[in-house]
Amino acid sequence: MSSFIEVQDVEMVFSTRKGRFHALREIDLKVERGEFVTLIGHSGCGKSTLLNLIAGLTRPTGGVLICDEREIASPGPERAVVFQNHSLLPWLTCFENVHLAVERVFAANEDREQLRERTQAALELVNMGHAAAKRPHEISGGMKQRVGIARALAMEPKVLLLDEPFGALDALTRARLQDELLKIVARSGSTTVMVTHDVDEAVLLSDRIVMMTNGPAATIGEILRVDLARPRDRVGLVEDSHYTHFRKAVLDFLYTRHGHVESAAA
Amino acid sequence: MVSAVFHSSLDTRSAEAKAPRVSVAAARAPIVPAAEAAPHHPRYDWRGLALKVVPPLLGIALLIAIWAVLTRTSTTFPTPGATFTEAVKVFSDPFYRNGPNDQGIGWNILFSLYRVAIGFGLAAAVGIPLGFLIGRFEVINHMTAPLISLLRPVSPLAWLPIGLLVFKAANPAAIWTIFICSIWPMIINTAVGVQRVPVDYLNVARVLNLSEWKVITRILFPAVLPYMLTGVRLSVGTAWLVIVAAEMLTGGVGIGFWVWDEWNNLNVKHILIAILVIGVVGLVLEWTLIAIAKRFSYDDA
Numbered sequence: 001m002s003s004f005i006e007v008q009d010v011e012m013v014f015s016t017r018k019g020r021f022h023a024l025r026e027i028d029l030k031v032e033r034g035e036f037v038t039l040i041g042h043s044g045c046g047k048s049t050l051l052n053l054i055a056g057l058t059r060p061t062g063g064v065l066i067c068d069e070r071e072i073a074s075p076g077p078e079r080a081v082v083f084q085n086h087s088l089l090p091w092l093t094c095f096e097n098v099h100l101a102v103e104r105v106f107a108a109n110e111d112r113e114q115l116r117e118r119t120q121a122a123l124e125l126v127n128m129g130h131a132a133a134k135r136p137h138e139i140s141g142g143m144k145q146r147v148g149i150a151r152a153l154a155m156e157p158k159v160l161l162l163d164e165p166f167g168a169l170d171a172l173t174r175a176r177l178q179d180e181l182l183k184i185v186a187r188s189g190s191t192t193v194m195v196t197h198d199v200d201e202a203v204l205l206s207d208r209i210v211m212m213t214n215g216p217a218a219t220i221g222e223i224l225r226v227d228l229a230r231p232r233d234r235v236g237l238v239e240d241s242h243y244t245h246f247r248k249a250v251l252d253f254l255y256t257r258h259g260h261v262e263s264a265a266a
Numbered sequence: 267m268v269s270a271v272f273h274s275s276l277d278t279r280s281a282e283a284k285a286p287r288v289s290v291a292a293a294r295a296p297i298v299p300a301a302e303a304a305p306h307h308p309r310y311d312w313r314g315l316a317l318k319v320v321p322p323l324l325g326i327a328l329l330i331a332i333w334a335v336l337t338r339t340s341t342t343f344p345t346p347g348a349t350f351t352e353a354v355k356v357f358s359d360p361f362y363r364n365g366p367n368d369q370g371i372g373w374n375i376l377f378s379l380y381r382v383a384i385g386f387g388l389a390a391a392v393g394i395p396l397g398f399l400i401g402r403f404e405v406i407n408h409m410t411a412p413l414i415s416l417l418r419p420v421s422p423l424a425w426l427p428i429g430l431l432v433f434k435a436a437n438p439a440a441i442w443t444i445f446i447c448s449i450w451p452m453i454i455n456t457a458v459g460v461q462r463v464p465v466d467y468l469n470v471a472r473v474l475n476l477s478e479w480k481v482i483t484r485i486l487f488p489a490v491l492p493y494m495l496t497g498v499r500l501s502v503g504t505a506w507l508v509i510v511a512a513e514m515l516t517g518g519v520g521i522g523f524w525v526w527d528e529w530n531n532l533n534v535k536h537i538l539i540a541i542l543v544i545g546v547v548g549l550v551l552e553w554t555l556i557a558i559a560k561r562f563s564y565d566d567a
Contacts (some may be wrong), residue, residue: 057469075472087466091488091564100484104474135564155474 003030004068004191005054005159011062012049022217023049027063029210029220036185036192038202040250041212041221042258047195048084048163050212054193055081055161068158077105080157084164086148088136094147095132098122098154105155122154123147125184142173146180153184160185162194166201175234178204186231199254203246204232211253221258224249344535352535353542367527369519371539375547378513378520381437382505385444389501392445393452394494398486400453401460414453422447422508426515436516443512448501452494459493460486488564495559502555506548521547 513522
């Protein structure tokens with residue numbers, strides 16, 4: 001049986017005003033159904049580009065991407081994206097933001113009341129039920145990101161794609177949302193691909209960590225399987241020798257073998 | 267109380283529920299009422315009000331004083347006092363009609379506003395959709411860019427003969443002039459607004475796979491609205507500037523014609539009154555549109 005998401009020999013070259021920019025080369029990756037995979041690497045290594053390719057927001061210049069035995073040709077609600085900067089529409093309330101997504105996916109088969117219930121349920125899932133009537137500028141950054149996650153989850157996507165979803169948050173909020181994300185993903189069993197630059201986050205959440213080499217023309221350097229038992233407890237893991245082992249492996253890859261280009265040049 | 271909790275912590279539970287268990291919340295408790303106490307008994311800010319009201323009044327008083335001093339000995343230019351007495355007379359009967367060329371100032375203003383409304387309305391009906399097209403489609407942008415750059419700096423009055431030629435009447439020609447001069451800011455601002463819709467919002471639309479109709483009503487239109495209203499505001503300002511000049515040339519009833527007519531009568535007091543009225547009406551138009559723009563602008567934070 002083939003994998004749920006398959007990335008086959010993908011290459012990405014951007015043609016910009018300054019000329020061609022070779023972002024990704026020879027990317028081969030398989031993600032199984034229900035797996036949690038993180039993409040990690042230094043900034044500019046093309047990990048967000050790879051996520052956008054899986055989302056279908058950009059088309060590759062070479063190679064093929066397949067999701068559920070179909071080629072990824074365009075974005076679609078079965079591959080929901082949680083954007084780095086939440087991307088909630090500022091003129092809609094939290095409820096309306098989520099409802100927009102719910103409506104798109106379920107309006108054909110469900111009546112208005114069911115759609116409302118779905119929307120509210122998605123907000124409750126991320127503990128944002130109380131803020132349904134608020135607009136994005138009235139809530140904090142962490143809350144916005146939660147609503148962004150609610151919007152993605154409300155579509156009941158086959159794949160959840162997260163682009164540094166907690167990057168702009170303070171450490172405490174980030175930890176809390178990571179825990180919530182773990183619970184939600186465990187409950188829904190959705191396949192998840194997440195971009196991050198946070199080593200702890202990657203080890204805590206992932207089944208596998210995809211470590212990318214530095215750009216330009218970045219590719220997958222190494223894939224680390226994190227076989228820590230679930231549910232994972234962040235406090236307990238700190239002293240777990242396996243956890244420290246995985247953490248060290250990622251740090252070693254990122255800083256010893258693939259130090260950032262700027263520092264390598266210096 | 268609730269809002270204070272949201273700002274200080276991300277916890278969604280109420281402070282009352284937290285206070286007994288979390289000592290930090292208890293320690294914070296006395297601060298919250300203290301912070302809230304201030305707005306409960308606000309001392310009225312007389313100083314701020316005085317700073318807002320007194321300098322503008324001083325400015326106006328200074329202008330009138332200079333005017334009074336300069337016209338003390340003049341025989342042709344009316345003094346502020348004489349102009350004021352005349353203004354009272356003019357405004358005491360704004361809606362009289364003694365034939366087509368002698369009507370109250372109220373009628374003149376209304377006729378001018380009517381022309382501005384028609385010309386401006388047509389310009390909005392054409393300019394805003396056109397701006398959307400230019401912003402959304404690169405080809406149309408490149409097609410229209412040279413035309414807009416070429417035609418936009420042309421003085422609106424240069425278009426008046428074309429209007430007279432095509433419509434063979436003064437009134438539609440004046441409306442045409444308003445149309446052509448007020449269309450540019452709306453086209454340009456709408457187009458810029460569409461081009462500046464954040465890519466993130468459009469990506470959201472693509473991921474949700476929204477229909478083109480939903481994209482327009484839920485994403486493009488709200489995102490562009492503030493830009494569009496800026497265009498509308500600039501347009502109304504220009505339209506009101508131009509109508510006076512256009513009416514001077516076309517005649518009929520209207521505030522511009524009134525100014526020209528009173529000049530022919532050498533009634534300078536009426537001209538001064540007209541200048542003031544034109545200024546006030548322009549200001550009211552501007553304020554109204556700013557108020558509308560504020561109502562529809564969203565807070566993007």
